[in-house]
Amino acid sequence: MFKKAAQVIGALTMSTIFWAAPVVAEPIVIKFSHVVAVDTPKGNAAEFFKKRAEELTKGKVKVEVYPNGQLYKDREEMDALQFGAVQMLAPSLAKFGPLGIKDFEVFDLPYIFNGYEDLHKVTDGPVGRKLLDKLEIKGIKGLAYWDNGFKSFSANTPIQTPDDLKGKKMRIQPSTVLEEQMRELGAIPQIMPFFEVYQALQTGAVDGTENPISNFYTQKMYEVQKYMTITNHGYLGYAVIVNKKFWEELPADIRTQLEIAMKEATDYANKSAKTSNDKDLQSVKASGTTEVTTLTPEQRAAFRKALIPVHDKMTGRIGKDTMDAVRKAVGFVD
Ligand code: LMR
Secondary structure, three states: OHHHHHHHHHHHHHHHHHHOOOOOOOOEEEEEEOOOOOOOHHHHHHHHHHHHHHHHOOOOEEEEEEOOOOOOOHHHHHHHHHHOOOOEEOOEHHHOHHHOOHHHHHHHOOOOOOOHHHHHHHHOOHHHHHHHHOOHHHOEEEEEEEEEEEOEEEEOOOOOOHHHHOOOEEEEOOOHHHHHHHHHOOOEEEEOOHHHHHHHHHHOOOOEEEEOHHHHHHOOHHHOOOEEEEOOOOEEEEEEEEEHHHHHOOOHHHHHHHHHHHHHHHHHHHHHHHHHHHHHHHHHHHHOOOEEEEOOHHHHHHHHHHHOHHHHHHHHHHOHHHHHHHHHHHOOOO
């Protein structure tokens, strides 16, 4: 009898061990915060990364994308990344100056890149990598560059010559180079977070702005700006960044899979950014509320002449080494 009871208890113990609910490891969560709409070059690339990261890691990583600044706005998101409240961001390159890494403002120089091909000579090469490495002292690891596009000016009065922006209050991102660019045109630069721009244009707190078409369209700025001139005077793109400690502490196999997902997302982003901006330009034109004009070659030359002095004035801020390296990579001639 005693022996029988012992056998039952033994069997129970075995079956308890055998039937214990399998321990399911919690997925590693990557919170990816950004400030633009989903259907933009950055928004779509973030969704693409999420999909591939989750597929490649077979669900061991879960990427939560928070678009439209719903979690954090411009400057807050940088703090959140450093504190580890989010793990991944893709701020525009104009937003690294306030962090103390002023070299990134080289990307804001007017007319430094003649198009995406020129830009990629920097972002796909050693100069771009060296810039990303400068983020490490801030506890940030730079993973990739994602394109958006070239910026155009908009306002409620026509813009055909540099003088047309004189005295206008123009919203800019937090970059000293962009401030200088607006001053060079006689405009009054107003640094403002992205999420405030529509309302500021609507209420007249600012007169105009500069943006790639995708941001202009998805933020519905066409409702509150009568004129846009395709100037392509400067570039706006992103650095995809992660909290360095988080990244380095990931299991090596997971990190490798995420690197593959990031590489694929980067190819996707940089192949689709132009198409996306071109499509949005058609939508802005179709809105009928913003008149879109393109500069003649002579008008473009006048803007370029007015804005090139920004390069020399900002060399001290950006750093001569970075400035020279970028100019050399793109074969820049005054
Ligand atoms: C802006 O503030 O205008 C842009 O940096 C927004 C963005 O992320 O494209």
